[in-house]
Amino acid sequence: MSQSSAPTPPGDRMSRGFGRVLIIVYGVFGVSATARASYQIVRDFGEAPVAFSLSAFAAVVYLVATVALARNARRVATAAVLVELVGVLVVGSLSLAAPDAFPRETVWSGFGRGYGLVPLVLPVVGLWWLWHTRPHPARS
Amino acid sequence: MIDGLVTALEAAGVIAAVLLGVEGARGKEPLWWHLGVVAVVELLLLVQAVISVVLLVQGDQIKGSAGVFVAYLIFTVLVLPVTVLWGLGEPSRWTLVALAVASLVVAVLVLRLDQIWAGV
Numbered sequence: 001m002s003q004s005s006a007p008t009p010p011g012d013r014m015s016r017g018f019g020r021v022l023i024i025v026y027g028v029f030g031v032s033a034t035a036r037a038s039y040q041i042v043r044d045f046g047e048a049p050v051a052f053s054l055s056a057f058a059a060v061v062y063l064v065a066t067v068a069l070a071r072n073a074r075r076v077a078t079a080a081v082l083v084e085l086v087g088v089l090v091v092g093s094l095s096l097a098a099p100d101a102f103p104r105e106t107v108w109s110g111f112g113r114g115y116g117l118v119p120l121v122l123p124v125v126g127l128w129w130l131w132h133t134r135p136h137p138a139r140s
Numbered sequence: 141m142i143d144g145l146v147t148a149l150e151a152a153g154v155i156a157a158v159l160l161g162v163e164g165a166r167g168k169e170p171l172w173w174h175l176g177v178v179a180v181v182e183l184l185l186l187v188q189a190v191i192s193v194v195l196l197v198q199g200d201q202i203k204g205s206a207g208v209f210v211a212y213l214i215f216t217v218l219v220l221p222v223t224v225l226w227g228l229g230e231p232s233r234w235t236l237v238a239l240a241v242a243s244l245v246v247a248v249l250v251l252r253l254d255q256i257w258a259g260v
Contacts, residue, residue: 016230017230017232017234018234018237019234020226020227020229020230020232020234020235020238021234021237021238021241023226024223024226024227024238024241024242025241027222028219028242028245031215032212032215032249035208035211035212035215036208036211039205039207039208039211043205043207116248
């Protein structure tokens with residue numbers, strides 16, 4: 001796709017071009033985080049209820065972001081990506097400041113270092129993409 | 141797991157990621173040989189999955205958690221086909237970039253699989 005030369009319906013640019021790459025990454029993340037969190041909750045929830053609940057919450061947010069991006073649901077996608085950004089920043093900071101509160105790793109611990117910092121980078125890229133594909137109020 | 145096969149998969153995943161990433165960055169559209177590269181990685185993954193299952197059935201023990209291992213195993217086999225189907229919905233340079241990312245994900249997942257198997 002040549003950048004912005006083809007007339008694309010303004011509503012669905014989000015899921016096109018680079019958006020497809022983003023959706024794959026979000027999808028991979030959502031599915032693996034969900035699998036891991038469900039397993040941890042089923043197996044040993046009692047060990048670290050807060051950490052595992054957080055992991056499950058993060059996993060669901062990734063799945064919501066994936067579906068919202070794929071279906072061009074801009075507001076839902078923006079909300080989900082913002083929640084991720086806040087989540088990774090808050091939990092990342094807390095996990096470094098008070099490691100005792102998180103006896104087991106969550107996706108967001110240490111700003112996602114267990115996942116190659118992808119959890120930190122992903123929402124930033126996501127927000128950039130949402131900004132990049134924003135609808136123009138005044139069509140030129 | 142079999143060390144040689146794991147090494148081969150790591151190499152194949154990374155090489156595929158670099159090749160497809162460079163092609164995507166150069167603005168190429170998906171060609172048959174691109175899919176061939178993906179197919180080689182997928183074939184190795186299938187062989188690896190079958191061997192892992194056979195080893196398990198024969199009584200090999202996973203030192204990590206078996207549930208996570210099986211979930212990851214299924215996932216590694218599905219990542220590339222799903223990306224191909226999704227990417228070809230709108231064939232473009234981004235299809236190649238998506239496949240490059242997926243190949244890298246496969247390499248990372250195989251590394252994790254090996255770690256879970258060995259109980260790291």
